[in-house]
Amino acid sequence: YIYFLTITFIYIWGAFIFRLLFIEPPQPNTDLQGLTDAQIRLPCWYQPEVDQRMVQVTWEKVFPNGTSKQIITAHFTEGIKAVENSDRVTFETYDPISESSALLIKVTKVSDAGVYRCHIVTYPLGNFDRTIKLTVWSKFHTLHFSDDLVEGQAFGVVATCRAVGYPKPGLSWDTELPGYSRNHTGEDGKTFIQYSLHPLRSMNGKKLDCLVWHPSLKEPRRVANHLVVQYPPDPIISSSPSNWQVGLQKAELVCEGRGNPTPQNVIWTRRGEALPDGVSVVGEKLVFGRPVQLNDSGTYECMVKNTVGSGKTEFRLDNLPQQSLVLIIVCAAAGALFLVLLVVILVVKRRHLRKTKKLKMEDEISTLSRQASFRRLNSTGSVSRIQVSKNHLVPQRSETNLRLALGSSLGGANQWNKCNLFCFFLQDSGLPSSLVPLKVQQDDGNGHKESDLGHLQEDDSVVESSTTEEHEDDEGRSRHHLEGTLSKMFYESNGVLRPRENPNAILLPSQNYYKPQLI
Template sequence: FSNEHRPKSTRMWRMLLCVYADFVEPPQPDTSLRSLAESQTRLPCHYKVEDGQKVVQVTWYKELPDGSKDQIITAHFMDGHTEFGRYSGRVRFESSSPTENSALLIPSTEESDEGSYTCHISTFPNGNFERHITLTVWLLPISSLDPVTLVEGQSFRVAATCRAVGRPIPRLSWDTDLPGQFQNRTSEGGSVSSYYSLHPLRGMNGKKLDCLVWHPGLEQPRRISNSLVVQYPPDATISAVPSDWYVGLEKAELVCDIGGYPKPQNVTWTWRGGALPDGVSVIGGKLAFGRSIRLNDSGVYGCVVKNNVGVGKTEYVLTVAGESKGKTGGSPDDNLLLIIIGASAGALVIILVIAVLLVNRYHRHRNKKLEIELSEKTQEINNLSRQNSFRRLNSVSTDPRVQVHTCTHTHYNKQ
């Protein structure tokens, strides 16, 4: 019956029931929801009844582009539930009592599930009630990054390409300190591409060039990590270990320090433009002398390295000293000890020289003093001797006997 033909008392009773019976969810007649593809989607529908009212049947519909409706699933309070057509096995009621809680679940949502849905509730005795839900299905972006191997000296060109597809269309950006430019292009189907271009230099090799993918379905941008690859020709330098070479030196080496990318794997050594001297072996980037150094090991040594970009070579003029220096050098501690010992020995020698000079000076002063005293004593003795001689002479002149005798003695001496 229509409302016009219903008894007045019945219409009044229905109005009273409508006051107490209503949808718990969704509260509004029209609701919009978003869901992610390949995730579970829940379409809410819960009609709450009061005493004297009963939900007889629940039916979910999806509106088609031509305006018609496609029946998805139905639940009857006595006959159970039924799934229809292509939805069979893809949808189910959330509750085991769908006439009480009529929410619909889509366990694995597909892009084709996007659209408008209707939850139709049939009650007794109050008739039918509906809720309309518009579902938008987002596709999380599928992204990729295609790096390009560059070579030093090339012109300005693309270094990496980042691509993404999703709903809504993702946004792309770059995280790098490299001096370059990028350009974004959007195509049909919800895909976008970003091209990062620069002028390749060897100092850029290994630098960060990450792509960031932005999408409303992601809590934070997705990072695709990438490092720029710039190849460049090798370079080489030779160093001698140790730096001073002399005849008899042991465990001497020439080291070829190699640059370039990719790093060269093979190193070629030459000597005076030809074969290496005997007793010498190549170990990686080293030229090792397995014997003591000879004078004729002098000469020009060459190191040649190659990679797939170019060739690098260098030369080193080695001069061997003619005389053996024995063990030269030493650790800083040994040198300091030698300096301390030498300084101590020098100080000791200076002290000894000073002591000898002081002693020598003392003895010379003393000898001079003794000479003076001896001279004075000698002069004093000579004076005493003369005085005694004068006295004896005077005494003889007064005694006649002594005089004759003296004369006789004097005469004898003359003879």
């Protein structure tokens, strides 16, 4: 039992010591991956102690059945010796005994995969080994292609993506096209994937990328591709400008082919007749090199061809309006609009003036009414009812002269206002219009006489010869109204105006009534 423990302790201690003596790899067994056609380094570096000597290092390939095959050897006296494939394998350093003993495989092949052993011979401790399991991944190759597609073909394979590698790579599609995907796996690390659909022109240019998955890649590799679908032209005609008329300059029709491949052959014709003079074809355009005429009307046809097929469309040019007629219509519309605006402005202005005049007259009448009311309140005399004498006459002007005098006072706007104010004062003075004396009696205090109604003030009787015609109608109506009113109040007898009798009249004593005033 003591012997067994001693041996175990020595083994563990020796393994620990040996582990410290191996700089790389630290573990007895190591897994390593590499790619084909690339250089691979198999690490092995033993550092002996001072009292030890490294005699020989040998690299061997171990087969699954347990046998081994020597690849390269380095002896401290005989040097380096490669058994086979000396052009493909070598030591990392020139002195693998005292330095690193790593093995380099310059051009790795898939057949290089396997188990390799680094065998170290020392004195006096003996032999030590490091085992490395090598996995070789082949660099995959991808081949992506899609067939030439034509619109209208039957459902079938439209794209194929191939990849070769070890381990076998995985393939997938990245697309939004409606179709069917199928994977195929072959020998020697070959695999491919196919995509099938029914080609339409709307699929042209759509993304159809192939994604390659492999352990040697951190993320899938994308092989970009876009689907190509050929289809015959589907032409359309556009005009510049959009509205045509007789006399239009620099007019042209443009025929857009809209086909894949791009149409190169564009043919312009006019149905039933030749193209008009002065009209030429420039590429896909039909250019009018002169002003548009009325006889340019007709149906213009555009035919477009490509390698897949042809397409045809037409543009009808008729009912061309004349430029002068259009101009007349526009000018007439503008003139009518201007007249409407002018009439509206005049009507609004006239209404404004009439309203302003009316408000001004009402304001003057209101002012005069307030003044008359104040005079009545401030009067000290009392009013008594008296009987008027039939002999109380106004022996001055006749009714005819009074009409003329009053009519002459209407020559202007100011005179008309004075007459209105005077008539209003007669009504607002507290006396009936039939009892207002036309001639004022002498005042007791002063003995001063006022002129009677027949003798109007001199400045108020002057006829304005420059009266404008626009007031004549208003003056005539006002004069007629005033004459009618005065005829009800007075009558003419022997060239003298006499007041008409009124049983309800209220007469004031001559010494107590107040004279009417013109304001």
